[in-house]
Amino acid sequence: MAKTIVASGKRKTAVARASVMKGRGIVRVNSVPVEILPHELARMKILEPLKLAGKKAETIDIDVNVQGGGVMGQADAVRTAIARGLVQYLNDQDLETLFREYDRTLIVPDTRRKLPKKPLGRGARKKRQKSYR
Numbered sequence: 001m002a003k004t005i006v007a008s009g010k011r012k013t014a015v016a017r018a019s020v021m022k023g024r025g026i027v028r029v030n031s032v033p034v035e036i037l038p039h040e041l042a043r044m045k046i047l048e049p050l051k052l053a054g055k056k057a058e059t060i061d062i063d064v065n066v067q068g069g070g071v072m073g074q075a076d077a078v079r080t081a082i083a084r085g086l087v088q089y090l091n092d093q094d095l096e097t098l099f100r101e102y103d104r105t106l107i108v109p110d111t112r113r114k115l116p117k118k119p120l121g122r123g124a125r126k127k128r129q130k131s132y133r
Contacts, residue, residue, distance in 0.1 A: 005089045009080025010109045014069025018081035020089040023061025029078055030065060042075035049083035049106055052098060056090055080109055 004021045027034040027050065037043045050057045062082055066074045083106040087096045099106040115124035122128075 003089075005085055007081050007085035007088055009077040009082075009084060011076035011080065011105075012069050012073040012110075012113070014066060014073040014077040016064050016066040016074065016077035016081040018062055018064045018078070018085040020082075020085035021061050021063075022059060025058045025060065027062045027082070028064065031063075039071050039075070042071050045072075045075045046078050046082070048103075049079055049086060049099065052102060053086055053090075053095060056092070056095065057086060060086070060089065076105065076110065080106060083107060 004019055007018050007020065009016045009018070027046075029037060029046065034043060034046055037046070062085060064078050064081055066078055066081075068074075069077065083099050086092075087099065087107070096107060100108075117123055118125075120127055
């Protein structure tokens with residue numbers, strides 16, 4: 001089984017592409033091992049699908065390239081890409097069901113986007129204050 005699967009994940013403006021291949025259980029995000037990422041909460045989020053997969057993910061290497069967005073947006077995009085890649089590589093419907101029941105955004109990307117700015121305001125909802133006197 002010398003195949004490589006490429007899966008993608010998105011969150012806000014962050015896009016992650018994960019390459020899943022046979023290996024020794026190493027996970028890299030932008031060529032940096034996930035264990036030495038500086039943000040602990042983001043690291044925990046990224047490792048969720050691997051912890052859920054358990055022993056199935058121990059013989060798989062995952063390389064993720066992620067661009068755009070902020071730290072947590074990138075973390076969410078990476079975890080979606082990893083989860084989708086694992087499901088495709090292992091071809092395991094039980095694993096997909098487990099991911100969906102745990103957190104749907106592991107498989108289905110979050111489609112929420114920012115509302116467009118409207119006139120007379122600083123953003124989508126906030127308006128300039130009006131005075132009657």
